[in-house]
Amino acid sequence: MKRTISYKEHTKNMITGFRFGKEHYLLRRMNIYFKGGLAGYLFLFFFISSTYSQESDEPSVLQEFQNAEAPEERFNIFFNSMDRYNINSAYDWLDTVKVYLGNSQKTSDDTAILQYKLMQAQIYNDLGDYDKSIVLARELFESSDTLDITSQKLILDVLDDNYAKLQLYDKQIVIRKRKRELGITENVAFYDIYSNLGLHRKARNQYIMEVKPTIADNDSYGLAKYHSKVGNYLRLDNSAPTALSELKKAKAYLDVFINDISKQKTEKELFDTEFLKAEIEGNIGKCHVLLGEFEEAIPLLESSIEVLKTSPVNSHQIEVVDNTLDLADANLQLERFREAKKNLDIDFDNTSILQDIKRNRLLASFYDRVENYRNAATYYRRNERIKDSLNQKQASLLKQQLVTIVANEDLENSQRLIDEQKRINEQARNEMKAKDERINLVFISLIFTLLGFAGLVYAYLKSIKNQRLIAEQKHIIENSLIEKDSLLKEIHHRVKNNLQMVSSLLSLQTKNTRSKSAIEALEEGKSRVKAMALIHQKLYQNDDLSVIEMQGYIESLINSVQSVYKKGGHNISITIDAEGTELDIDRAIPFGLILNELVSNSFKYAFPESDENGKIYIHLRKNGDQGYFEYTDNGVGMPEDADERTNSSMGIRLMNRLVNQLQSKLNIDRDSEGVRFWFNFS
Template structure:
């Protein structure tokens, strides 16, 4: 059966399946699905019922189904019925997946995959979907990509998405870009449920990438869409659809609450987290879920920060299940914080040591494996892109050959009519020459575009290597710091390391961007602040930092001076602006474009301000001299407002 025939077969099978499921639901609403399955006569009907029934394990447990499928499987082996054997093996593999035994499920999948050329398109589709799920659970991302490529080859998928794999590997910005390119075009404007899911996922990528304020905006947009969907009484919704919408709303509310926690807005976070936990429990049959665990840990942190210990311990109860290592580490951290606040230092130390043991138990090879997987995924991604380009090139070559053949036929016709159409010869000659020129232009354009793609790849590699070299310089400075006893030397080395990191971050943002010519300043400044905070571990974490640079993009010649200047200003604020504590500290960073080629920069804090002898120190302070030189590179002058009631303000216009 060719690909076109397989697609028709899949469509027809889907229609029959829908009719079959509807008929079964209408005829036996009171009969358990377990009994309905056993009463079906053919194995294909059982396969369709098994993979398309809703809440299969409602009346009977997973182990009951495993025993039933195993009995049918043994009967197929006894009767030597290879077709029934394949179908019951696939059902058995699905049950092992639902039990969480992914290795056993995958072993059955691999055995069936060896016979995939003999399977029909429907069975192949279910097999490859299950293999994809198993590889994802086991973190076998290169194999997951191979599975999706096979789905594309069989016509099951039109294109191969990578955003979930990139996200699992920690490349959240790349995952978001791939997700937007793959999913945005498939969502209709009036699909409010789909829009809510879309913006919630965008918020997840941004929050994991550290852009919490931007993520909060996406989550609030998602909540607006799901509220519209639930409030729309003109469109009928089944009970299942309504429960799914309520569940999604609970997840979104939890994400909004976690953003407020990240922003240290604990009183704002608590109502969202409480509503989220309640809504998820009311609308899921899975009992405890990972979302409930995450929200419980987040709300516990809020109550701890607000010194409401009884509420905090309610959410940190012993029966709170932790689904991931991160959940466990966070729970232990919060318990250690609680015991430290209540001056039970013995228990506090116990949970801190417990976290150390958990971290130590994670193999060092895991990070190396993650790097290898990332490298393999990137190579697979590049190879897939090259394959798509090769296919397009072959299609263009085929079209070109067809055009050439058509030209030859036209030439023969023109020659045969030459003696009767001499009066039109000049026009025909000009027409043919025009077509030839257009082809030459198209071919040259194709060559130029390929050259630009290759140069972009090389430029990204250069930025990546420059970033790696700067990170090596930063590591060398760190080693030198450990071997230096002079406090002044250590501070100088730390400042140098911070400046190197600021430049490395520029190159990192460049090679992660699709557009290599500019840097999006909002994301860069947020990442730079996180980098500076990691250097000054004892200060700066309670300062309210506002960054207003949304939509501003700068080229590398202007971004590097900006980054180094911001590094100096933020470092000075952390070190000197708040000597009595930074609980009420505020920093405001503002960049805007005032014209096509002009802009305005402003930096201010509400600290103790500049000392009286600032102008005298300017000639000897490396930081002030560096900022003045950086301003000169931007063809401007750094202005300082010293006569404020509190704090200091720096500003300048730039081109």
């Protein structure tokens, strides 16, 4: 014989189940965090220890309520407690509040009377006695001017929920408009009302438009709720494949939130997360039923029912009924008749008309399959009577509700809400980013402290890996540098060869020329080409390709000039003071050409009679950014018309240009014996 339990007994069982559901929840979370790693396990261990130590020491919420001294303190305890029904049922609360209300009425404490009545209205709403809740809330609503804004919001929230449960959507809209007038909200939302009226696609579109811009990109919990809601609207609109995709996204985002141990979560967030996960799994299971994938649906529906039945929230109990009916449907399709009948025999309080129709349909289908046609006919007739009554009532009601909603819809307010939420969203992102950075630093410190030796081992192994990588990179870079040096040396070698070829061409031209002036000009050009070729020769012979050691270069240059002027210059005493001076190629080439001109002139003109006592002194120094060059010989000096020859002499003009290239000015001293050339450079 089937046992029917009363609503009061069912509610007490539900609250008791919620109390023990916390332990079940923590065990489920332990499994998730253990899979997530040692750090997650340690975090959960500390969380469970602190949770149970608190529960063992702290009194129940009702005891805390009774121990409070002032009505205002009791009011805050009642509405701020996350699980006021964890130990004591809603009926225990109702009896207690009635006692305090009677005492307040005896003392004519108007503020306390309003507060206790508001608590009564909320308790009746939690119990599903919506008519009583509305009567109390409307009485308070009419005198809401005497209450603060927080109390007014609570009253309007209770009325909003009651009207939604009773499908009085026009009155629900009035309440929401009142919230906007009081500044509690800036917009009147319609998507839940559209869904309750069966307009699921319109509900989804408006929900996406209003809610999507308000969710930050890094808010994984918010994104999970968003995709869950969108997926549920699609499921109700019979778009099961698309709904399944959205619901799987929601589950993925929720898993990210659950496994993100860098973010500290409150106890309320953890419980909400578990119930949201159960909702998502239940809706995924219902999608599988719609798609005929019954084997996949059954474990998801059973898991969802197991969690949601521990919740004190009315909407979750409605989900339990829906999931149970779909579970019965799946078992029925798989011809598991015993399991299906077991699901259909469960008595639920406050089921909706649509749920009654679905249950009757499934019972009729069950009796058809077991060939009990009399009972099947009974449930078919019940559905026909319900549907006829429903059609008559809903035809005019639906029209009235639709006209009310369309007439009151305010697109301008919707857009303003979206803009405001975008701004809040951006601000929240910045705050979240800064908070994440701080949390990450603290968390990293904690992880290294807990892991200790394991962290050191990991760092050591990583160091070895990095050293190998650095060695490989260093080897590659060294090979690249060697290859680059080889290429540069090859380039300088080829340039030197090309310049020597030019010098050889000039020599051939000299042999084929009879003009003395032309021969002299070609010899001078040949000397200058050799001076430049010598620079490139020194470069490819050096280990350092960026600079030239000038002492050796000047010695080689003088030897080269002497080879050109074979008739003289061999008896001249040449002193070179450039030891340790190095110049880059941009400065070395001009210096080489200048020296070539000066030494050539000394060999040709400074000692016309005899070079037995001839002396040449070359001085070159560079300290930091400043440099100094000096060239002297003790020859016959400059001729009397030197100034006129300066303008016509190619050698002098060439030296002036080269000195200008070094950003300096050539100075000539004719007063002393012989001649002296000098200039500063940088």
